[in-house]
Amino acid sequence: MQEEIIVAASNTPLEVVGVDALTPILRFIFGADGLFAGFTIDETMAVLGTIWTVFAIVSYIVSAIFLFLYVYASIHVEELYEEEDHHTKAEEEAYRRKMVGGATSNRFNDMKNHINSENPNDWKLAIIEADIILDEALKRQGYAGTSLGERLRSISPASMQTLDDAWEAHKIRNEIAHSGVDFVLTHKLARETIVRYERVFGELGLLDNGHGGGGHGHGHH
Secondary structure: OHHHHHHHHHOOOOOOOOOOOHHHHHHHHHOOOOOOOOOOHHHHHHHHHHHHHHHHHHHHHHHHHHHHHHHHHHHHHHHHHHHHHHHHHHHHHHHHHHHHOOOOOOHHHHHHHHHOOOOHHHHHHHHHHHHHHHHHHHHHOOOOOOOHHHHHHOOOHHHOOOHHHHHHHHHHHHHHHHHHHHOOOOHHHHHHHHHHHHHHHHHHOOHHHOOOOOOOOOOOO
16 A cells, blocks of 8 residues: 555656746747747847847947036036035125124134024034134145135045044034025034034144134033
8 A cells, every 4th residue: 555655646747836937938039929930040140139239339329428427517516516615605704794793803712702602693603713714724734725625625634633523514614604594503513513623723733822722611632
């Protein structure tokens, strides 16, 4: 009885599990009623070669178009940055004149007084003043560029340890200049931004020349 069961089991055909997707495709292309029905192998290969050639030409054309668009965008993005920097500078000066009525005799003291104020507009003014101080300091030290952003891009991270602080602080200034009243500046973020500026000032030697104190009680030096 056991032998009969084994023989019966061995004669049971195996079922293939899965879906054969390749065979219908091949039949659609090369079958009797397919796309290449009646074509010889040489004719079929010639047609496939033509299709591949057309595909390659179209790919080159599309690639050339994207390359042109990339180069065009790369060239004009620099012009956009320059225009944005000039626009931001004009907004910054107009904002500073509106808030303080022109140049101040001691920007470091103004910056400190403004950041310690309870008025959110004074916090923004403190950051703008700090950015002006940094821009003029880098300009005096001979860093190239027509704006602070360009001067920061010309600085190697190896030559300035606080370059990241300068960039992060400058980004907050840009938010203030571009967004205006729509930018919500908390006192905590304003103080942290001033601390970043002061780290840069310390490395540049500005705070050692009697231009400012050691911060606002944050102990960051």
